[in-house]
Amino acid sequence: MEPEQIKNIRLLLVDDEAQFRSTLAKRLQKRGVVALQAGSGEECLSILEDHPMDVVVLDVKMPGISGIDALSQITERHAETEVILLTGHAATQDGVEGIKSGAYDYLTKPVEFDHLLGKIIQAYEKILGEKQQKEAAEYRARTKQQMIATERLAALGTLAAGIAHEINNPLAIINESAGYLESLLQKQEYADMPRRAVFEKALKKIGGSVGRARNITHQLLGNVRKTKPILTDVDAFELVLETAQLIKKEAQEKEIVVDLQTAEALKPILTNPNQVRQVLINLISNAIHATPQQGRISVEVAPTAGGISIAVSDTGTGVPKEHLEKIFEPFFSTKAPGEGTGLGLFVTREIVEKLGGTVEVMSKIGQDTRFTVYIPDQGRAENMGNR
Amino acid sequence: MIKIPTNILLVDDEKDFVEILAMRLEEAGEKVTPAYDGQMCLDILDKKPIDVVILDIKMPGMDGINTLHKIKIMHPLVEVILLTGHGSTETAIEGMKLGAFDYLLKPADFDDLKAKLSGARKKKEEQDERIRKAEVRQLLRRGGNI
Ligand SMILES: Nc1ncnc2c1ncn2[C@@H]1O[C@H](COP(=O)(O)OP(=O)(O)OP(=O)(O)O)[C@@H](O)[C@H]1O
Numbered sequence: 244m245e246p247e248q249i250k251n252i253r254l255l256l257v258d259d260e261a262q263f264r265s266t267l268a269k270r271l272q273k274r275g276v277v278a279l280q281a282g283s284g285e286e287c288l289s290i291l292e293d294h295p296m297d298v299v300v301l302d303v304k305m306p307g308i309s310g311i312d313a314l315s316q317i318t319e320r321h322a323e324t325e326v327i328l329l330t331g332h333a334a335t336q337d338g339v340e341g342i343k344s345g346a347y348d349y350l351t352k353p354v355e356f357d358h359l360l361g362k363i364i365q366a367y368e369k370i371l372g373e374k375q376q377k378e379a380a381e382y383r384a385r386t387k388q389q390m391i392a393t394e395r396l397a398a399l400g401t402l403a404a405g406i407a408h409e410i411n412n413p414l415a416i417i418n419e420s421a422g423y424l425e426s427l428l429q430k431q432e433y434a435d436m437p438r439r440a441v442f443e444k445a446l447k448k449i450g451g452s453v454g455r456a457r458n459i460t461h462q463l464l465g466n467v468r469k470t471k472p473i474l475t476d477v478d479a480f481e482l483v484l485e486t487a488q489l490i491k492k493e494a495q496e497k498e499i500v501v502d503l504q505t506a507e508a509l510k511p512i513l514t515n516p517n518q519v520r521q522v523l524i525n526l527i528s529n530a531i532h533a534t535p536q537q538g539r540i541s542v543e544v545a546p547t548a549g550g551i552s553i554a555v556s557d558t559g560t561g562v563p564k565e566h567l568e569k570i571f572e573p574f575f576s577t578k579a580p581g582e583g584t585g586l587g588l589f590v591t592r593e594i595v596e597k598l599g600g601t602v603e604v605m606s607k608i609g610q611d612t613r614f615t616v617y618i619p620d621q622g623r624a625e626n627m628g629n630r
Numbered sequence: 631m632i633k634i635p636t637n638i639l640l641v642d643d644e645k646d647f648v649e650i651l652a653m654r655l656e657e658a659g660e661k662v663t664p665a666y667d668g669q670m671c672l673d674i675l676d677k678k679p680i681d682v683v684i685l686d687i688k689m690p691g692m693d694g695i696n697t698l699h700k701i702k703i704m705h706p707l708v709e710v711i712l713l714t715g716h717g718s719t720e721t722a723i724e725g726m727k728l729g730a731f732d733y734l735l736k737p738a739d740f741d742d743l744k745a746k747l748s749g750a751r752k753k754k755e756e757q758d759e760r761i762r763k764a765e766v767r768q769l770l771r772r773g774g775n776i
Pocket residue numbers: 525529530533557559560561562570571575576577578582583584585586587588589612
């Protein structure tokens with residue numbers, strides 16, 4: 244093991260003989276290992292409460308609770324800690340019992356220093372190995388979960404688009420019927436119709452709700468591309484400026500300053516401008532919704548290794564931690580019914596992934612929120628696979 | 631002022647839709663002829679003077695794009711507004727390349743539809759006018775030869 248790694252070992256020496264402990268600690272320090280010390284089993288356990296340890300070197304024969312009792316408590320409460328027992332001369336039975344109840348190993352006193360150090364290092368290597376395995380297993384579980392989620396969303400997207408299309412036709416009939424009746428009510432012959440105002444009100448509500456339903460179906464369908472998408476050279480900052488124009492009105496109504504920034508040397512990238520524009524509209528309008536009156540939003544464009552990144556930041560409400568994964572799910576919205584369909588980010592992620600890129604979000608409640616999209620340049624050889 | 635009605639041919643396989651939109655357009659002072667598929671649309675165009683066709687894209691049999699193709703060959707001066715239940719604007723844009731005047735997504739906003747109708751009609755009138763002038767010029771030229 245590298246000396247650098249040895250330094251990282253968190254070690255606790257437990258022995259009732261102060262002299263033995265301090266000599267051992269000094270020799271360990273010379274080899275780069277800083278050890279904490281405890282004079283009894285009780286002290287050892289109380290230290291472990293607040294200071295997690297990698298390795299505990301534990302004397303078996305101590306006044307108060309014995310090393311064996313301390314060991315069983317350590318294995319119970321601090322499963323990640325490895326214990327090396329120090330048994331008295333001719334007390335191998337203790338050592339064997341210790342291993343049965345979970346000790347890493349035992350050494351008989353008097354111990355040979357290098358032998359002990361070797362054991363400490365071995366115990367630490369075991370911990371590192373287990374940690375790595377655990378991380379790898381977690382990573383596999385996470386990626387698998389993500390894959391399942393992505394597939395499910397893709398299937399859902401196709402299904403939703405099909406449904407949306409089927410709904411548009413009856414929706415159109417409802418829309419024209421309500422509109423027709425509304426136009427009749429405008430006529431002179433209906434001026435004195437009893438309860439005319441009520442009819443008008445009800446028809447307006449039908450019209451308004453059709454509008455809401457249409458927003459949903461059009462969002463869902465807007466994302467479906469049947470034919471080959473267009474790819475052109477896109478100046479991302481130009482696109483940002485253009486998009487900012489499109490939603491200027493919304494920002495102005497809340498007196499929000501939209502700050503647009505770009506890196507100096509920004510090269511055009513080959514991508515689909517319409518789709519990037521839709522992504523920008525979704526992110527910027529979310530930022531406007533989250534930002535209080537007279538707030539500030541910034542959009543920053545920067546070159547990356549394989550393309551560009553666009554970051555949309557605001558200092559609005561923020562996204563609570565427990566919502567961070569959910570916000571990308573279809574129909575998740577914290578906005579009032581009619582104000583948000585909850586499709587904006589779902590569609591955004593689908594589009595960005597189709598373009599071969601990724602979306603990231605970072606948010607601190609009440610401080611700042613930043614959505615960053617990475618969009619690859621599809622003109623570059625290494626990105627061609629994403630087409 | 632009396633509004634001169636636009637002669638509209640409304641083509642959609644959804645009969646309920648055709649019926650109610652026709653009523654609404656007539657209420658707004660237009661003249662509407664209904665058709666329920668592409669063939670019926672072409673047959674009517676052969677017989678009746680029409681200014682603008684409102685054409686559904688997704689229809690069984692001859693679809694809207696095919697119908698549009700034939701309209702533009704046989705009646706190039708008739709303007710066509712495409713209507714699509716598909717949010718994907720791409721078929722509609724493909725239609726514009728084939729000579730459609732404009733397109734609308736279903737359910738359409740009525741004011742949008744009216745604006746596009748009057749745009750289409752204006753374009754048709756300008757073209758009719760240009761053709762009339764060209765014919766007059768030709769007549770005059772012929773007259774000069776006598
Ligand atoms: N910049 C932001 N700051 C705080 N919360 C946000 C931000 N962007 C998104 N959210 C949260 O994520 C939710 C989902 O966003 P999404 O854009 O998908 O839907 P929406 O904005 O609610 O509706 P719409 O479909 O109209 O966009 C929002 O309702 C909001 O709670």
